[in-house]
Amino acid sequence: MVMLETPQLEACSLPDAEDVIVKRSRLRWHRHWRFVRRRGKFIAGLCIICLFYFTAIFADFLAPYDYRTQSRREPLAPSTAVRFRDAGGNIHPRPFIYERRVVNAFERRYVESTERVFPICFFARGYSYRLFGLFKTDVHLFGVSGVGRIDVPRVNLLGTDASGRDRLSRLIVSTRFSLIVGPAGMLLASALGIFLGCISGYVGRRTDALLMRAADTMIALPMLVLILAARAAFPLALPPARAVLLLVTIFTVVGWAEMSRLARGQVLALRQREFVLAAVGLGLSPARILFRHILPNASRPLVVQASLMLPTFLLAETALSFLGVGLQEPEASWGNMLAAAGDINLLRESGFVLLTPAIALLLFVLGARLLSDGSN
Amino acid sequence: MPLLRLIFHRLLQEVFVLLIVSALTFVLLAAAGGDALATLGDDPRLSEEMINVLRGMFGLDQPLHVRFLRWLSEILRGRMGYSFFYQAPVGSIVWPRLLNTLALAVSSLFIAWSFALPFGALAARHAGALTDRLCGIVILIAASTPRIVLALGALAVTARYSLFSAGVALSALPAYQRAAGIIQPALVLSVPLIGLFLAHTRDALRSALREEFVRAARAKGLPESVVIRRHALRAALNPLITIFGLSLGGVMSSSVIVETVLGWPGLGQLCVVAVRARDVPLLMGVVLVTATAVLVGNLMADILLRLNDPRLRLDEANQPRQ
Numbered sequence: 188m189v190m191l192e193t194p195q196l197e198a199c200s201l202p203d204a205e206d207v208i209v210k211r212s213r214l215r216w217h218r219h220w221r222f223v224r225r226r227g228k229f230i231a232g233l234c235i236i237c238l239f240y241f242t243a244i245f246a247d248f249l250a251p252y253d254y255r256t257q258s259r260r261e262p263l264a265p266s267t268a269v270r271f272r273d274a275g276g277n278i279h280p281r282p283f284i285y286e287r288r289v290v291n292a293f294e295r296r297y298v299e300s301t302e303r304v305f306p307i308c309f310f311a312r313g314y315s316y317r318l319f320g321l322f323k324t325d326v327h328l329f330g331v332s333g334v335g336r337i338d339v340p341r342v343n344l345l346g347t348d349a350s351g352r353d354r355l356s357r358l359i360v361s362t363r364f365s366l367i368v369g370p371a372g373m374l375l376a377s378a379l380g381i382f383l384g385c386i387s388g389y390v391g392r393r394t395d396a397l398l399m400r401a402a403d404t405m406i407a408l409p410m411l412v413l414i415l416a417a418r419a420a421f422p423l424a425l426p427p428a429r430a431v432l433l434l435v436t437i438f439t440v441v442g443w444a445e446m447s448r449l450a451r452g453q454v455l456a457l458r459q460r461e462f463v464l465a466a467v468g469l470g471l472s473p474a475r476i477l478f479r480h481i482l483p484n485a486s487r488p489l490v491v492q493a494s495l496m497l498p499t500f501l502l503a504e505t506a507l508s509f510l511g512v513g514l515q516e517p518e519a520s521w522g523n524m525l526a527a528a529g530d531i532n533l534l535r536e537s538g539f540v541l542l543t544p545a546i547a548l549l550l551f552v553l554g555a556r557l558l559s560d561g562s563n
Numbered sequence: 564m565p566l567l568r569l570i571f572h573r574l575l576q577e578v579f580v581l582l583i584v585s586a587l588t589f590v591l592l593a594a595a596g597g598d599a600l601a602t603l604g605d606d607p608r609l610s611e612e613m614i615n616v617l618r619g620m621f622g623l624d625q626p627l628h629v630r631f632l633r634w635l636s637e638i639l640r641g642r643m644g645y646s647f648f649y650q651a652p653v654g655s656i657v658w659p660r661l662l663n664t665l666a667l668a669v670s671s672l673f674i675a676w677s678f679a680l681p682f683g684a685l686a687a688r689h690a691g692a693l694t695d696r697l698c699g700i701v702i703l704i705a706a707s708t709p710r711i712v713l714a715l716g717a718l719a720v721t722a723r724y725s726l727f728s729a730g731v732a733l734s735a736l737p738a739y740q741r742a743a744g745i746i747q748p749a750l751v752l753s754v755p756l757i758g759l760f761l762a763h764t765r766d767a768l769r770s771a772l773r774e775e776f777v778r779a780a781r782a783k784g785l786p787e788s789v790v791i792r793r794h795a796l797r798a799a800l801n802p803l804i805t806i807f808g809l810s811l812g813g814v815m816s817s818s819v820i821v822e823t824v825l826g827w828p829g830l831g832q833l834c835v836v837a838v839r840a841r842d843v844p845l846l847m848g849v850v851l852v853t854a855t856a857v858l859v860g861n862l863m864a865d866i867l868l869r870l871n872d873p874r875l876r877l878d879e880a881n882q883p884r885q
Contacts, residue, residue, distance in 0.1 A: 404580050406809065407861050408854055411816035412834055413584075416850050419838040420591040502709050506820050509711060510835050528715050529824065535722040542719060545712040556707040 229561025235554025239547075243362040247316040250356035251330045252341060255517045256314075258351030260288070263295050265537060266346045274301035281306045284331065286340040295536070305340055308332045345540050348527060352517075358543055361519035365551075368431055369501030372438030376500070377493045380443035384450025385477050389458065399451065405444035413441050414503055418512050427518045434513060438500050449492050453485035494559035498552040505548060521548050566869055573865065577858045581851065582635075588850050589631050592843050634847065643851070644844035648836065653848040656833065661852055664822070664829035668814050670749040672807075675756035683764025684791055687772060698761055705758030710817040713751045714824035721747065748827045752817060756810060763806045767799035774798065800871050808864030811857050 223230070242249060269282045283306040285299040311330030317323050331342050345354040387398040417437045425433060457463055458481065466476045482489075507513035508522025516523060521544040528534055528541040625633070637644060643653035686698040771777065772795050780794045781787075819831035826832075830853055837846035 400576075404584075407812050407857055408584065409812045409815035409857055411819050412831075412850060412853050415819065415834055415838050416588050416846060417591060419841060419843075419846055423839070423841075498707070498709070502711065505709070505711060509820070510823065510838070512838055525711065525715060528718070531718065531722045534715075534719050538719040538723060542712075542715055545709075545715050548709055549707075549712050552709055553703075553707045556703065560703070 226561060228557045232554045232557030232559075232561055235550060236558060239362055239366060239551055239554070242359060243366045244319070246360045246363055248318065248326070249328050250353075250359040251311075251313060251327050252353040252356045253314045254352060254356040254360040254519050256352060258341070258347065261297075261341070261343070261347050261351045262289070262292055263349055263533070264289070264297060264343055264347045264351070265295070266344055266540060267340075267342045268299070269307065269342070269344075273304055279304065279306070281308065283307060284340060284342050286338075305331045307342055345543055346537065348524075350517075354524075354540065354543070357519040357524060358547065361521050361524055361544065362547070364427070364431070364514055364518065364520040365501060365504060365522075365548075368434050368438075368504045370497060371431075372435045372442065372500040372504070373493060373497045375435060375439040376442035377446050377489070377496065379439055380446025381450045381482070381489060383443060384447035384452075385454055385482070387447065388451040388454030389473060389477055389481075395451070398447065402444040402447050405441070406448070410441055410499075411503060411506060414438070414507065415510075415512070417441065418507060423512055424515050427514060430514050434504055434507065438503065442496065442500065445496065446489070446492055450485065450489060453488060454481055457481045457484055491559055491562055494555060494562065497555045497559075501548070501551065501555075521545075566866065569869065570862070570866065573862050577855075577862065580858065581854055584854050585635075585638075585847060585851050586631060588847060589634065590627065592846065593627050593630070634844075638851070643848040646837075646842055646845040646848075648840040648842040648845060653844050656845065657830070657848045657852050660828060660830045660833050661856065663827065664815075664818055664831065665856070667745060667748055667752065667818060667822070667827060667829055668811075670745060671752035671756060671814065672810075674749060674753040675760050678753075678757050679760035679764050680796075683761050684768055684796070686761075686765045687768035688787070688791065690769060695765075698765060702758045702762045702765075705754050706762070707758075708754060710751060710755060711820050711824070713754055714748075714821045717747055717751050718824055744827065748818075748821050748825045751825065752814065752821050755817070756814070759806065759810060760803070763803060764799070767802045768795055771795040771799040797871070801868060804864050804868045804871065808861045808868075811860040811864075815853055815857055 264287070267284050267287070269284060270279075271282055272278050273283070283304045285301055286303060286305065287297045287299045290296040290298050307329060308331075309329050310326050311332055312325050313327045313330050315323060315325035329342075331339050341353065343353050343355065345358065348354055348357070383398055383402075387395045414437055417440070418433075421433055454477070463476060463480055466480045471480075504513060505520070505522040505525070508520040509525050511523070511526065513522050514520040524544040525542075528538075528545070534541055634644060641654070643657065645651070646653050646656055649656050682694070682698060682701075686695040689695055768791070772791075774795075776798070777790060777795050780790045785793075815831070818829060819834055821827070822829045822831040823835050830849055834846070834849045834853070836842075837849055
């Protein structure tokens, strides 16, 4: 072979070294570009989701104030104006805010008193919390310096809600609840669905027919209405931990069907393959065959389906909290923060600020969607 | 005849499903304890005996199965019980709401299909072209925008520009304005459906266009529009009908949010009211009617599927009797 190819190589003229380098670098760039184009959706989705979980983990650090602290003096305040130039026209190197006082709480009119400047600093001290539930600290990403003294005003980048709580802090902390309930419900519902699907596909016959009928019915019936009906059976006001438990349980019971259909299909497709037959021939137990031999080979479509289900559960949680039957005040979730946006007069004046949880929701769903699209 | 047999079988099955769903809901609601009268106990003007008399009046002192059977027999006679919250028979509240929700669902499905079919066809015809890519973007955005976000966004826009007489109860408006009030919720409800339908139309048509009968039709010299409309679309209709049937449950689910936010007096809104007021008879009625509507819609989709595709009909006719 080598003997045959050598003359051909000699026949063609060798390209310039410079040309090769240009071509190679272009090739490399092209390869990067192709990688980004092929995997771009996946990477973008992953970045968005990671950003949300980062926010949820470091929520106490990122939030400038305790999300439950009410301030009677500042109900429904607009966003605090962060300034560099004071009333006298001097430019400050460090951003600052003025103290403001409510003039007319009913019309939500506030005036700023320009006599004193309160600089904003990073790593400011505020309420104390435990980072990761371990290290006790009171450092926050930003805040007004000199927190703790009565006369220091608060910086509310997204304004305050009707009880004068800092809306930005609530938005940051609310990612926690929303990011626990949705994914936990998704995971448990997937697990139940895969389990039932495996049984259905492997056992077959009567069991299969019965389970799949049930799954078809579950898919056909309106999920949110069922969830609401199940939710109505329990007291409306629940402490947060029990609310999480309840919602996750309801989601699991209601949401297993689609996953079980898919898992059944995968099991049916795989159970006649040689390696499964070999495992059967070796006399392995059905459980071992299912979980060690069939499931690992069916994992990819199941994972994609799980990531497709994630937005559904997240939205169901938001919907429940929005309707006032999910997480209750004073805890914060995207849903119960959005409930304030139902007030049309408030919405007219400060629509953007009220809809920030909706934007977070949109971003998260988009991220989950990109992730599942990209991993296909 | 196989079609009629199918309808009969499915109807039987669906009655059974409805029975199970309502029984489960009933048991769950009862097991939780705390009926609508329990909250009356907080009222100092009502004595314990009075509440017990009321319980006896509404039959709430009976054991569970007796109550369920009684409820069931009432349903069979066309009555759905008495709503504690509205102080009226459940039927008189639910039926007008059902009509409103059906109007909303039908108009949003109509909007979604009339958008998805032509654009999906265009995208399937020119694969990889600008329209195709635009469709991809529309699908991603439309399918990943939650309805709650859309509904609140629509509400914000209405509030800002005072469209559709925002914030006024619909019943206080003249009839034509009340009818115009459906436009907004229908649009909001249809956006995610557009994403879903567009994606499936595009994929189904694209795979149909690769089939041999399409090549034959083209070889006959038919114009491309006729090839798509008469030949490819007909074949692509099957998965679309299936998707249509599957989307009905989602439409009903999301109408809960859309109706509550945008103030459309439908079943979804009623469901929320019933849950908040813990009005068990009303909630049972809403769940039953919603589930029935969705199951009937699914049955219709199945019948359509068989009317459209002779192969399915033949398959069933040839099947041995069970």
